[in-house]
Amino acid sequence: xxxxxxxxxxxxxxxxxxxxxxxxxxxxxxxxxxxxxxxxxxxxxxxxxxxxxxxxxxxxxxxxxxxxxxxxxxxxxxxxxxxxxxxxxxxxxxxxxxxxxxxxxxxxxxxxxxxxxxxxxxxxxxxxxxxxxxxxxxxxxxxxxxxxxxxxxxxxxxxxxxxxxxxxxxxxxxxxxxxxxxxxxxxxxxxxxxxxxxxxxxxxxxxxxxxxxxxxxxxxxxxxxxxxxxxxxxxxxxxxxxxxxxxxxxxxxxxxxxxxxxxxxxxxxxxxxxxxxxxxxxxxxxxxxxxxxxxxxxxxxxxxxxxxxxxxxxxxxxxxxxxxxxxxxxxxxxxxxxxxxxxxxxxxxxxxxxxxxxxxxxxxxxxxxxxxxxxxxxxxxxxxxxxxxxxxxxxxxxxxxxxxxxxxxxxxxxxxxxxxxxxxxxxxxxxxxxxxxxxxxxxxxxxxxxxxxxxxxxxxxxxxxxxx
Numbered sequence: 001x002x003x004x005x006x007x008x009x010x011x012x013x014x015x016x017x018x019x020x021x022x023x024x025x026x027x028x029x030x031x032x033x034x035x036x037x038x039x040x041x042x043x044x045x046x047x048x049x050x051x052x053x054x055x056x057x058x059x060x061x062x063x064x065x066x067x068x069x070x071x072x073x074x075x076x077x078x079x080x081x082x083x084x085x086x087x088x089x090x091x092x093x094x095x096x097x098x099x100x101x102x103x104x105x106x107x108x109x110x111x112x113x114x115x116x117x118x119x120x121x122x123x124x125x126x127x128x129x130x131x132x133x134x135x136x137x138x139x140x141x142x143x144x145x146x147x148x149x150x151x152x153x154x155x156x157x158x159x160x161x162x163x164x165x166x167x168x169x170x171x172x173x174x175x176x177x178x179x180x181x182x183x184x185x186x187x188x189x190x191x192x193x194x195x196x197x198x199x200x201x202x203x204x205x206x207x208x209x210x211x212x213x214x215x216x217x218x219x220x221x222x223x224x225x226x227x228x229x230x231x232x233x234x235x236x237x238x239x240x241x242x243x244x245x246x247x248x249x250x251x252x253x254x255x256x257x258x259x260x261x262x263x264x265x266x267x268x269x270x271x272x273x274x275x276x277x278x279x280x281x282x283x284x285x286x287x288x289x290x291x292x293x294x295x296x297x298x299x300x301x302x303x304x305x306x307x308x309x310x311x312x313x314x315x316x317x318x319x320x321x322x323x324x325x326x327x328x329x330x331x332x333x334x335x336x337x338x339x340x341x342x343x344x345x346x347x348x349x350x351x352x353x354x355x356x357x358x359x360x361x362x363x364x365x366x367x368x369x370x371x372x373x374x375x376x377x378x379x380x381x382x383x384x385x386x387x388x389x390x391x392x393x394x395x396x397x398x399x400x401x402x403x404x405x406x407x408x409x410x411x412x413x414x415x416x417x418x419x420x421x422x423x424x425x426x427x428x429x430x431x432x433x434x435x436x437x438x439x440x441x442x443x444x445x446x447x448x449x450x451x452x453x454x455x456x457x458x459x460x461x462x463x464x465x466x467x468x
Contacts (some may be wrong), residue, residue, distance in 0.1 A: 004082060006059055008113070013057030013081075014038040015048070015070060015460060018165055018187035021086040021096050023175055025061050025065070026166060030122065031112040037124035037136065041066050047134065048073050054136050054321055055124060061096065064088030103310055107197040118142040121317055125169045125267045125327070135325055137169075137267045138317035142390055146286060146314045147270045148173060154181035159231075161205040163191040163214070167443060170238055171265045171344055174209060193217040193379035197227045204231040211239035211445040213383065215250055220382040220405055224253055232258045239446050241351065241369055244278050245376045264351055269310050273349055282349040286313040289349060290334070291342055305342045307355060309334045340367070355380030357449055359388035360395045364426050368449075371429075374422055375400060375415060380408035384438045385447055389431040399431030399456045401439055434459040 012029045014036055016022055022038075029036040030214035037055050039048060041063050052073055064085040074081060078252050085095040122141040126134040135343070137176060139147075160178055164171035173221060178185035186203050191214055199205065205298055210218075215237060237247075242262045251260060262275035269270065273281040283289055288311040291300040300306040305422045311334050329336045340352040353367040360366075368386035375384045383403040388396030404410055412433035420428050440451035 001028055001032055001034065001059065004059060006032065006104075008018070008033040008035075008120070010034055010058035012036040013060040014053060014062070014104070014166060015041055015043075015053070016061060016063040016318055017041055017189050018163070019087050019401065020187075021061075023179075024100075025086070025096070025222050026123075026172075026175065031110075033113045033115050033120075033122075033141075035121045035124055036166075037126075039126060040165060042443045045069050045073065045338040049076065049134060051126065051132055051428075052079065053077055060084070061086050064090045064093065064095075074320070079137075114151045115141050118145070119317065121320070123172060123234070124320055125166060125172070126266050136320035137269075137377060139169075139315050140173075140318050143270075143314045144176070144311075145174075145315070146312075148176045148180065148242060154183055154201055156182040157206075158183035159186065159203055159206045161186045161188075161196065161199055161203070161208045162185065162361060163188050163196065164174070164209055168239075169265070169270055173270070187249060193221050194223055197221060197223050197229075200232065201228045201288075206231055206233045207236070208232065208234070209236045209238065212242045212246060213240070213439075213445050213447065215246060216383045216403075219246070219249055219253075220403075229253055229258075230255050234261060236257050236261045236263060238263045241279075242275075243373045243376050245373065247278075249379075264349075266337060268316060268329070269312055269337075272310055272337075273376055276348065279350065279447075280344075281351060281464070282347075283349065289343075294338070294355070298311055300342065302345050303342055305340060305352065308337045308339045308341045308349070308351070310337055313333070324334045347380060354449075359386075359398065361388075361398070361426050368396065371398065371400070371419060371423070371427060377404070378410065378415065379417060380405050380410040381415070382441055385449065385452045385456075386429075387431075387449065387453040389457055389460045391431075397431030397460075398429050399460055400425065400433045401436050401452055402433055403438060404435055431456070431460055432463060434463075 003464060012034055014025060026036055031279050039051055056079060058081050060081055061084045062085060065088045067085060067090050070083060085093055089095045115272045118141045120141060121138045122144050123139045125137040127137055154177055158181060160174060160183055162174045166172055186199055186205060197218060206468050247260055263271055264273040264281050265271040271284055273283050273289050276282045290309050291306040293300055293306050316330060318330060338355050340355050342350050353369045357368055371386045375381055382400055382405055385401045387399055389399050391397045415433045416429045440448045442448050
């Protein structure tokens, strides 16, 4: 990188799946103090254009399978940069192996560059994009230091299975964790439920990082009934709420000593809290939180719901080249999470849902998570997303997109009756239940409620047309 003229004021772009070379490139950037930005290979061209138009990388490493898209974006944005492939190399395109074969005496004497400003940007993450275009999140050297130092309590005997790419903030954290602790890091090319189970058994994995959607997919595999998971010590769930029912279904396949940890965090603030017991969260060290009234912005009292605001002892650098977006969510050192919750009398944090996900029904505001958690208690259901179908009289009708087990005979009426027998009438699924092969997700594995709602409206309208 140094010989190519890369400086600390430049950006290194990475658009690749997990390979050993991804760690090589990201650590090379760390060592010379140049920020890197990793984006997922599943992103559409328009999203890549949006993100790289913000950061304008000077050097790009990508998967050869998407070289054509990368090249088109570079040309359309008129970026003056070199492109190297990390895997699936293409004829006539420079690749990482060419760089690594270059012999130089500087390697044996190289020392990481000193960082004079710890508040300078070290890495760029992306917001999840579950409710709109992703924003580019800045992490400073100081922020990463505070975020990663607690990871030193790991061990060189750890064998970590990490399907998260550097596009995820937790992906960056786990790459650094493995390096600091000299642990073994197992990185699948991409997430595949059957392969993940196989890798746990093959490499005797002790720690695994997953999102609830991935856990649900693994539980739906027949292989989970025969695979040996006795090596597992910790499973960490992040990215969305892990329901009690899903956790209990997972636990029956794990050794009794295995800990299932659910964490609460976001790209902007990284990890903020951990689950102490079912749905009760405790703040991490160096984190403060308060609950703000949605109407007045005043701090709420115990048991009063509002927006969760977070303050980190290390100042956040904001969104890259977007002061307006930064000011909208970051005021007086407090980050507005967009999440609804409250503190109870024992100081436990309760997280209800995303404020934007709340569905309005006549005079009531409904959290889809409440209905989803109820439906997930049905053992034949693998995954569910509850959405609002616009209605002139009721504002919205509740509908559910359901992924069921392959051999399941469960019906839409069964699910509607299940909810109706447990919830008041205004929470009934009068918008219908629709069985789907999968639910739309973002590149980070989170459910895209925007796309799920569009799909729900389409299915609802189709049903109405068939009826008429």
